[in-house]
Amino acid sequence: MHRIGLDIGSTTIKTVVLDETGHVCHTQYERHFSRIAEKAREVLLALGKKFPGKHRLCISGSAGIGLSEQLGIPFAQEVFATRTAVTTLRPDADVVIELGGEDAKILFLTGGTDFCMNGSCAGGTGAFIDQMATLLQISQDEMNALAMNHEKLYPVASRCGVFAKSDIQPLLNQGATKEDISASIFQAVVSQTIAGLAHGRPIAGNVVYLGGPLTFFSMLRDTFDRNLHLEGTCPPLSLYYVAYGAALLAADEAFDLEKLADRIPDLAGWQSYDPLRPLFRDRRERIAFEDRYGQDLPEPLACTDERVSFFIGIDAGSTTTKCAALTEDGTIAFYRYLPSGGQPVSHVRDFLLELYDRYPGCRILGSAATGYGEDIIRSAFGVDLGVVETVAHYTAAKAYDPDVDFIIDIGGQDMKCFK
Known part of the structure; x- marks a missing residue:
């Protein structure tokens, strides 16, 4: 019987499967594009085919609690899951910095356990970096490569993506290089994390970097190192610590994965929202709006006068x-x-x-x-x-x-x- 941990985060689903000896025998990392139920069903079906029979299962992550409740699967709060994984895999760690798609966390593990996590704003997280790369019209890999060749840094707001865009767009229009802006974005993320989450507590000792942004962006890790005056570690399985911790925390109850997957289509409406009234009730109403407010732009002047x-x-x-x-x-x-x-x-x-x-x-x-x-x-x-x-x-x-x-x-x- 295997232990399986699912980390259903704001933007991705991470899976870790542990065999009876606790060895990691399978990992998977996928974006869910907000189709959480659909993607979770795909993951469970694939796991059920690869690992037939019943297995111990636990879900974690900011987007996983609803699915856990509906399916009756044990749920582990992600900070607790992270701490469980770090205690097992990196017992020497003093501080953990974890950046996800829309959340950021700092865990202090020595001198008294403490943790800080961002609220509802995704400023300074993976989603923020996504937005900035789109603004620069480059891929995230290009952003990391460009930042390696920067010459100067500019102050960029990281508390809010809108404020950051208001800082970056004028820089672009005034001729600032994408190399310098890319490095400035990483610096903004680091400043936001340290100032917003450390709450004045020193970040020192053995620092571990976890989560997608810190795994994929070497320049982000370098920027943290430079600001903290240390050399942090991005360990193996850095993407999967929450899922690994969830697997360790799986209760004794065993689940048939394929049967669980078959129940998920029935949960299509498990999240309820109060929608706003649509802008237009039908196509006729939209056409009437366009006729009322539309205005033809002038045609270019037809002129043969060479002296115009x-x-x-x-x-x-x-x-x-x-x-x-x-x-x-x-x-x-x-x-x-x-x-x-x-x-x-x-x-x-x-x-x-x-x-x-x-x-x-x-x-x-x-x-x-x-x-x-x-x-x-x-x-x-x-x-x-x-x-x-x-x-x-x-x-x-x-x-x-x-x-x-x-x-x-x-x-x-x-x-x-x-x-």
């Missing part, structure tokens, strides 16, 4: 770059709206090349820039002047509607309302 003259406006925003060419009478002749991707200069260059390609003999009478990337655009292209965003908004709104008395703008990283 333009005024150029550039809004290098936090997440998008907008460019427009206006004729002398204020007609929008040509425009582009593009995701910045941290490269506003290349987007403006492409816009200008396309403009000259479309109107080979045109003359530029004047140009102005606004937005987060105003300075770099002015420097790169010799733009005549910079304009404050609110002034640019008002100038355009008044040209569109002379009686305008209120403007609201929701941008990529900011919101503005002014009367």
Whole structure:
């Protein structure tokens, strides 16, 4: 009879199977993409085929308690499971730092056992790193490799992903390298963990690193080492300590895994939520909304006059770059709206090349820039002047509607309302 531990975390399911001697004979690590019941059924079915018969089973993890209750399987709180595993596998450990998909924990094991864990916010966890990699338009492996070649660090908020994006997007628009930003993200995670969870207690002695982010990102471990002035250890099975501890804590009751798996489809509605009213009740209501608020954008000016003259406006925003060419009478002749991707200069260059390609003999009478990337655009292209965003908004709104008395703008990283 085997002992099996399932760690159903916020983003992954980890499995450890121990044989009768306590030897680890099987491990599995998979993302569940929030399809917890479906993925748990797949895991149990596969285990049942590989290990026929009945086995002792225990579930742990932040997303596992509901499934445990519904199936009548023993549940082990993840901190207790981690401590059980560490006591068995690393009895010399003084401190454990564990980062998961949406949680972070520090366990102090000497001088009195103590632990601290983050609350409902996932700032400074694996999900936070996921978000930042998406913002940089790189994979997580690329982020780790880029951070190895950084030259400087920038202050980046880690308490909240939105605040972090508000720090990082301007850095991208101002030309900061992805190497430096990647390293700064890892530094933000370390600062958040130490300041938010240690509560002033020194982290010293034998420090063990656990969990996905600390297993997969060598630069994150290096950043912890540098900040703590020590050399921590990322041990074998670092991904599986909670599942290993759960397996050790499995009670005497044995379960048929395939029969358990067959019960899971009946639990499709075991989690109940009160949904909000949908934005549109049907397709007709959506079409009516689009007709009411939709507005066709102007077509590019059909002009064969080689001497046509333009005024150029550039809004290098936090997440998008907008460019427009206006004729002398204020007609929008040509425009582009593009995701910045941290490269506003290349987007403006492409816009200008396309403009000259479309109107080979045109003359530029004047140009102005606004937005987060105003300075770099002015420097790169010799733009005549910079304009404050609110002034640019008002100038355009008044040209569109002379009686305008209120403007609201929701941008990529900011919101503005002014009367």
